[in-house]
Amino acid sequence: MSYLLRRIGFYLFTAWAAITINFFIPRAIPGDPVQSMVNRAQGQIDSNAIHSLYVLFGMDTDQSIFSQYFEYLGQLLRGDLGLSFTFFPTPVSEVLGDSLPWTIALVGLTTIVSFVLGTGLGVLVGWRRGGWADLVLPVTTFLSSIPYFWLGLIAITLFAGDGGAFPSSGGYDPGVTPSFTWDFISSAVLHSVLPAVTILITSMSGWIMSMRNMMVTVSQEDYITVAHAKGLSERRVMVSYAARNALLPNVSGFAMSLGLIVGGTLLMEIVFSYPGVGYELFQALGAKDYPLMQGIFLVITLSVLVANLLADVAYLALDPRTRREG
Amino acid sequence: MSEPVLEIKNLSVDYGMGPDAVQAVRDVSLTLHRGEVLGLAGESGSGKSTLAYGMTRLLPPPGVVSGGEVVYHPQDGAPVDILGLNRPQLRKLRWSEISIVFQGAMNSLNPVHKVVTQLCDVIKAHDKRSTPASRRARAAELMKLVGINTDRLDSYPHQLSGGMRQRVMIAMALALEPSVVIMDEPTTALDVVMQRQILTQLAELRERLGFAVLFITHDLSLLVELSDRIAIMYGGRIVEEANARQLYREPLHPYSLGLLKSFPALRGERRELTGIPGSPPDLRAMPSGCAFHPRCPRAFEPCADRDPVLAAPEDKTRSVACWLHVPGAGRTAENSTSSTTARS
Numbered sequence: 001m002s003y004l005l006r007r008i009g010f011y012l013f014t015a016w017a018a019i020t021i022n023f024f025i026p027r028a029i030p031g032d033p034v035q036s037m038v039n040r041a042q043g044q045i046d047s048n049a050i051h052s053l054y055v056l057f058g059m060d061t062d063q064s065i066f067s068q069y070f071e072y073l074g075q076l077l078r079g080d081l082g083l084s085f086t087f088f089p090t091p092v093s094e095v096l097g098d099s100l101p102w103t104i105a106l107v108g109l110t111t112i113v114s115f116v117l118g119t120g121l122g123v124l125v126g127w128r129r130g131g132w133a134d135l136v137l138p139v140t141t142f143l144s145s146i147p148y149f150w151l152g153l154i155a156i157t158l159f160a161g162d163g164g165a166f167p168s169s170g171g172y173d174p175g176v177t178p179s180f181t182w183d184f185i186s187s188a189v190l191h192s193v194l195p196a197v198t199i200l201i202t203s204m205s206g207w208i209m210s211m212r213n214m215m216v217t218v219s220q221e222d223y224i225t226v227a228h229a230k231g232l233s234e235r236r237v238m239v240s241y242a243a244r245n246a247l248l249p250n251v252s253g254f255a256m257s258l259g260l261i262v263g264g265t266l267l268m269e270i271v272f273s274y275p276g277v278g279y280e281l282f283q284a285l286g287a288k289d290y291p292l293m294q295g296i297f298l299v300i301t302l303s304v305l306v307a308n309l310l311a312d313v314a315y316l317a318l319d320p321r322t323r324r325e326g
Numbered sequence: 327m328s329e330p331v332l333e334i335k336n337l338s339v340d341y342g343m344g345p346d347a348v349q350a351v352r353d354v355s356l357t358l359h360r361g362e363v364l365g366l367a368g369e370s371g372s373g374k375s376t377l378a379y380g381m382t383r384l385l386p387p388p389g390v391v392s393g394g395e396v397v398y399h400p401q402d403g404a405p406v407d408i409l410g411l412n413r414p415q416l417r418k419l420r421w422s423e424i425s426i427v428f429q430g431a432m433n434s435l436n437p438v439h440k441v442v443t444q445l446c447d448v449i450k451a452h453d454k455r456s457t458p459a460s461r462r463a464r465a466a467e468l469m470k471l472v473g474i475n476t477d478r479l480d481s482y483p484h485q486l487s488g489g490m491r492q493r494v495m496i497a498m499a500l501a502l503e504p505s506v507v508i509m510d511e512p513t514t515a516l517d518v519v520m521q522r523q524i525l526t527q528l529a530e531l532r533e534r535l536g537f538a539v540l541f542i543t544h545d546l547s548l549l550v551e552l553s554d555r556i557a558i559m560y561g562g563r564i565v566e567e568a569n570a571r572q573l574y575r576e577p578l579h580p581y582s583l584g585l586l587k588s589f590p591a592l593r594g595e596r597r598e599l600t601g602i603p604g605s606p607p608d609l610r611a612m613p614s615g616c617a618f619h620p621r622c623p624r625a626f627e628p629c630a631d632r633d634p635v636l637a638a639p640e641d642k643t644r645s646v647a648c649w650l651h652v653p654g655a656g657r658t659a660e661n662s663t664s665s666t667t668a669r670s
Contacts, residue, residue, distance in 0.1 A: 130387065220386070222433035229384055229428075230448040230498075231420030234413075240447075241436050320482040321437060 003323075007312050011305045018301040023072050026290045027065065036288045037085075081298070082291035086283055092295035095280065100262070100299070102171050103269070103276030106192050107261045110199045115254045117200075118207025122250075123243045125208065126215020137212070140205035148202050152271035155194050166194045169273035195272045199265065203257075210253065214246035221245070248319055252311045259307030262300050330399055331538050332358040332381075332424070332506050337394035339373070339380035339562075341609075348609045350376040352562040353394070355636075358506060363532065363539040365549030365570065367585065368559035371606045374542045375429065377559070378510050382424060383408065383416060398423060401505065422452045425499040427492070429511040434495050435483035441494055442479040445469075448501055468497040473527060489520040496528065500535065508540045513548075525552060547589045550574045558582045561607045561617035564636055568644035578639065578646040580622045616649065624650060 034053045038045050045053075063071075075082065081092035125133040160168035172178065173187040218224065219242055227237040262277055269278035277296055284292035315322050339351035351373045358364050368374045379385040381396045396408040400423065411419065428434045436444055445465035449456055456464075466476045472493040483491055492512060499507050509528075513521040529552070532539060541553055549556050550570055557567040558581060566579040577583045584602035604621035607613055613620050619629035628634075628649045638644065639651040 222428055222430040223436040225379075225384055225386070226426075226428060226434045226495075227436070229382060229420055229426045230451065231417040231422065232447060232451045233417065236447070236451070240439070244438050245436070319438060320440075321484045 004312070004316070007309065011309055015302065015305055018305075019073070019076065019298065020069075022294055022297045022301065023069055024065075026288075026293050029288070031288055036286075076298075081295040084284075084292045084295075085289040086287040086292060092291045095292060096277070096295055096299060099275055099277045099280045102274065103262060103265070103278065106195060106274070106276065107199065107265050107268075108258075110196045111203070111254075111257055111261055114200050114204045115207055115250075115257070118204040119211045119247065119250055121204075122208045122211025123215055123238065123246070126212040126219070126246070127238050127242065129212075129216055129219070136208065140208050143201055144205040144209065146202060148198070148267050149271055151198050151202060152195075152268060155198050156271070159194060167191050168194075171275040191274075195268050195274055199268055207250065207253075211246060211250050214249055215242055218242050218246040244318075248315070251314050251318060255307045255311030255314060256304075258310065259304035260300075262303045328360045328362070330357045331360045332399070332540070333395075333397040333405075334377075334381055335395040335397065337377065337380060337396060338392045339376050339385065340390050340392045342388045343390065347390075347392075349392075349612075350389075350562050350609055351380055354559075354562075354564055356557055356564065356567075358538050358540055360505065361532075361536050361538050362555065363541055363553040365553035365556040366540060366542045366559060367544065367546045367549050367556060369544055369585075369602075369606055371609070372559040373562040374544075374559050375510055376562075378426070378508050378540070378542055381408065382420070382426060382508065384426075398506075418452070421448055421499075421504065422502040423504050424506040424508065425502070425504045426508045426510065427495050427499050427512045429514060432488060432491065432515060435491055437483055440480050440482055441465075441469075441486070445479075445494075445498055445501060448498065452502055464501070468501055469494075471500065471531065472497040489516055489524065492516060492520075492524060493527075496524070496531075500531065500537070503535065504537060506538050506540065508542070510542045511544070512541075514543070514545075521548075545589075546585045558585065561612060562609065563617065563647065565618065565648070566644075566646045567636070568646075572644055578644070578651055579618075579648045580624050580650070581618050584621075616647075626650075 034050060037053065038050060079093065081096070083089050084092050084095050087095050121136070125136050156168045158164070160166045167173070167190065171188060171191050172184060173191075176184045176187050178184055224237065224241055227241040232241075265276070266278035266282060268274065269276045270282055273279065277299065280292065281296045283289070284296065334354060334356040337351060337354045338349060340347040340349050342348060354373075354377060356364070356366075366374050366377070376385070376389065379389065380391050383391070385391065391409060394409070397405045398408055398419065399405045406415075406419070408416070408419065408424075435441070442462060442465050445468060446458075446461040449461045449464055462479075465479060469476050469479060474490055474493055474497070478486065478490070483494075486494065492515075496512070512528075513524055516524065525548070528539075539553075541549065543549060546556075546558075550573070553570050555567065555569045556573045557564050558573075558579060559565065560581050566573070566577065566582045568578070573582060574586065577586055581602070584600070587597060587599060588601040590597070590599060602621060607617050607620075613630070615628070615630045615632050616622070616625075616634050619625040622629065626649065632649075634647045634649050634652065636645050636647040637652075639646055640653075
């Protein structure tokens with residue numbers, strides 16, 4: 001238990017470090033949001049308007065960067081992430097609240113399905129090494145080497161657009177309003193098919209390969225031979241002796257990818273104009289929208305940390321060797 | 327001598343298939359009698375472990391049993407050829423009749439399961455009527471049998487010392503009261519003190535439970551003390567087989583003599599330690615004739631050309647494969663080409 005507490009302490013420290021870096025990096029990028037708005041308006045804004053924009057965004061005061069930093073920390077503690085510049089005057093937390101569910105639902109589900117299917121297939125392929133199952137390997141190598149945006153574009157060309165069965169962009173039909181109605185849900189599901197399938201194709205092969213390789217390694221362990229010699233059923237040897245041990249590295253990989261759900265699918269959301277966090281980050285970057293960027297980075301950081309904590313817990317549960325005696 | 331419990335007949339084991347196959351065990355015949363300890367000795371690469379894996383069909387690919395029979399004689403019932411059993415039959419026979427204690431004491435236990443789970447799953451697999459409580463009771467009994475406190479049942483393997491782990495493996499091997507226990511270098515990874523303790527305990531257990539042991543080791547001194555009979559393996563073959571005392575007092579094969587001379591005797595007259603010059607044969611390019619002749623201090627005329635056959639020299643109750651013990655081998659070399667005709 002004290003081990004877990006120490007881990008939590010470590011993650012709190014990491015979170016603080018990440019928040020600090022998160023604060024300083026956007027401010028180190030040249031240019032500011034007003035400047036980028038002026039650029040967008042192509043010089044059609046007079047200097048008074050520019051000044052009022054600075055006042056509006058709260059960038060007129062000559063606060064030192066450190067007092068800004070402490071103010072930022074204080075706001076964070078109150079759950080105030082500031083106002084988004086691009087979606088002014090919507091608070092960042094609200095913007096995130098709109099986009100997070102899309103990303104978490106689509107990418108989260110896809111990640112879990114991909115892990116479960118990929119690991120399961122990897123177990124079988126690794127266990128039946130040397131047979132027909134090895135034919136899966138060149139296929140997975142090929143699939144995992146496809147650049148994601150290319151696969152996405154191909155999918156859109158083939159299955160969406162004119163006469164295609166699936167919509168090419170967005171999270172739902174513009175005609176329906178988000179609510180718990182059949183119309184909305186079916187529309188959302190239809191919109192998620194192409195993004196989900198493309199993610200699945202590219203990410204699952206990674207799980208298959210890593211699990212297969214671990215299975216092959218573990219199969220050569222002495223305790224597997226002992227299990228066979230004990231006359232246990234093939235299934236029991238495969239599941240409770242081989243797969244149970246081979247799973248361990250994959251579990252930490254899985255926790256990592258859970259952490260990256262929030263921010264790791266930027267490409268997918270851009271390609272499919274999916275209304276998730278990645279797409280929002282893309283927009284925020286273009287508009288130098290500090291508060292939104294910071295908000296998104298914060299969410300990504302925290303989810304990676306939480307995922308790491310989950311991985312630690314999972315490891316404690318799955319591998320007795322990591323437990324301290326006490 | 328009592329009836330046989332396990333007969334290995336002309337067993338050959340290859341690694342790989344076709345012309346590139348390497349023959350690791352060549353035409354080995356051995357008989358294990360009920361309740362005896364048969365020692366199998368030889369240096370690394372002589373094929374002794376391969377023999378153990380081959381006869382129990384545990385050989386990982388690319389190992390293949392390319393010929394022979396392994397006949398098991400159950401206490402009551404007809405003898406069965408292990409190599410001819412189908413999967414369910416084989417599973418049923420494994421551990422309940424023949425159990426194995428493996429070389430790697432450290433890695434023989436599944437690291438993610440408790441000791442009790444691993445002791446119980448084998449009981450469960452072979453006795454469907456057992457209940458969780460009865461299995462646990464049996465596991466506790468087994469732990470006591472090998473002298474481990476029963477509060478260790480809920481330990482994980484990494485919480486046990488090497489010696490304890492090997493004892494757990496021995497306890498596990500005895501779980502179903504098999505008639506044969508194969509031990510493949512069971513004490514190699516342990517220190518000498520622990521080795522002694524475990525072997526003493528093993529001897530007691532065998533006395534009490536009456537199982538037969540095929541004890542595989544490179545440590546001939548250990549076998550001399552422990553076993554009833556000893557077979558010496560070299561280059562995938564049995565080169566000498568005799569009862570332990572005979573072999574120790576009067577080894578017939580120069581290789582056995584070499585092995586005996588490579589360790590000091592604790593008691594008895596002083597001997598000079600010499601060891602065996604050279605290195606084990608390359609299985610891909612076995613020497614012609616007797617595989618040992620390039621290293622043999624007493625090699626003579628027929629050794630390089632013709633393979634000696636394992637046979638009883640004259641009227642003795644032992645066998646050896648060496649031209650030195652074939653009367654007239656040197657003289658008949660010119661007018662005979664096949665090893666069988668050269669035998670007297």
